[in-house]
Amino acid sequence: MSRYARMNVASIDSRTGRVNSRGPTARGAAPRTFRGPLAPGYCVWIVVLLVSGCQQKMADQPSYKNLEPCDSFPDHRVERPTVPGTVARGHLETDVAMWTGRRTGKNGEPLGAATPATIQPPPGSPQEIKAQKARYDDFVDAFPFPMTKDVLERGRDRYAIYCVVCHDPLGTGKGMIVGRGYTAPPSLHIERLRTVPPGYLFAVITDGYGSMPSYSAQVPMRDRWAIAGYLRALQASQRFPEKNSPLPKGEGTTQPADTPGGKSP
Numbered sequence: 583m584s585r586y587a588r589m590n591v592a593s594i595d596s597r598t599g600r601v602n603s604r605g606p607t608a609r610g611a612a613p614r615t616f617r618g619p620l621a622p623g624y625c626v627w628i629v630v631l632l633v634s635g636c637q638q639k640m641a642d643q644p645s646y647k648n649l650e651p652c653d654s655f656p657d658h659r660v661e662r663p664t665v666p667g668t669v670a671r672g673h674l675e676t677d678v679a680m681w682t683g684r685r686t687g688k689n690g691e692p693l694g695a696a697t698p699a700t701i702q703p704p705p706g707s708p709q710e711i712k713a714q715k716a717r718y719d720d721f722v723d724a725f726p727f728p729m730t731k732d733v734l735e736r737g738r739d740r741y742a743i744y745c746v747v748c749h750d751p752l753g754t755g756k757g758m759i760v761g762r763g764y765t766a767p768p769s770l771h772i773e774r775l776r777t778v779p780p781g782y783l784f785a786v787i788t789d790g791y792g793s794m795p796s797y798s799a800q801v802p803m804r805d806r807w808a809i810a811g812y813l814r815a816l817q818a819s820q821r822f823p824e825k826n827s828p829l830p831k832g833e834g835t836t837q838p839a840d841t842p843g844g845k846s847p
Contacts, residue, residue: 680726681803683781683788685719692720714774721781727804729811737812740805744797753816765793776817783810 646652646660655662675681684692704710727733741749748757753770760766768775787806790796801809 677726679722679781680807683721683784685722685781718778718782721779721785723779723781725780725807725811727807729808729814733808734812734815736805737808737810740801740809741812741816744801745809748794752820753813767792767794770813771817771820776821780807780810780814783813 648660650660651658652660678684678686678692682692686692742751746757747759748764748767749755749770750757750760755767755769757764757767770776784806786794787801787809788796788798797806
């Protein structure tokens with residue numbers, strides 16, 4: 583065998599797939615190595631091509647897109663309407679008091695929810711006082727779950743987000759947007775609102791009242807009750823009995839901040 587033939591004799595490594603030259607090399611050069619047809623790189627490219635082809639086939643499915651016509655249904659609509667009577671999980675509103683703040687009538691419906699509009703009696707008249715009392719009797723006078731510290735803190739946070747822009751932090755109805763021309767709400771510390779049942783506060787947050795819109799879409803049910811609980815705490819904080827105050831006599835006040843002589847804490 584000639585010298586040239588000995589330099590080109592090669593063998594294949596079964597573990598790596600490399601073809602290694604065997605024999606003497608020219609002038610002490612390192613043995614020549616090169617990748618054969620079974621190298622791992624080729625296998626990787628084959629796998630990539632197979633996977634990409636499979637993905638393309640899965641992406642091209644005979645499915646409909648939104649608002650496309652469809653011949654599978656009589657109305658040719660892809661979007662199917664909700665089946666009548668369907669209730670989403672967690673929205674089975676069977677507890678009338680918790681979801682509306684009202685008492686339940688004989689027919690199982692909330693009391694006063696569909697009362698027709700009537701002529702309002704003169705403000706401050708005995709007829710108005712009687713009508714208000716009858717109206718407030720439709721609302722529950724107790725909270726549906728305990729007003730713990732965590733619940734009240736949650737109510738304070740929700741009040742600061744949704745209510746303070748109109749009612750201000752103290753609840754006196756002097757919020758930021760009121761100063762810019764929005765209808766001023768009544769102070770939460772007037773006698774009428776301090777004595778209404780908590781269900782009434784919840785119902786006003788849920789349904790709205792006067793210029794106040796409904797917040798049922800923005801505030802979940804339990805958070806609305808938490809706000810109502812915080813309003814009770816806020817009202818109590820502005821009329822704390824002076825005899826129970828730890829401050830020396832004459833310091834502090836038992837008057838709400840919106841009354842003459844009242845001071846903001």
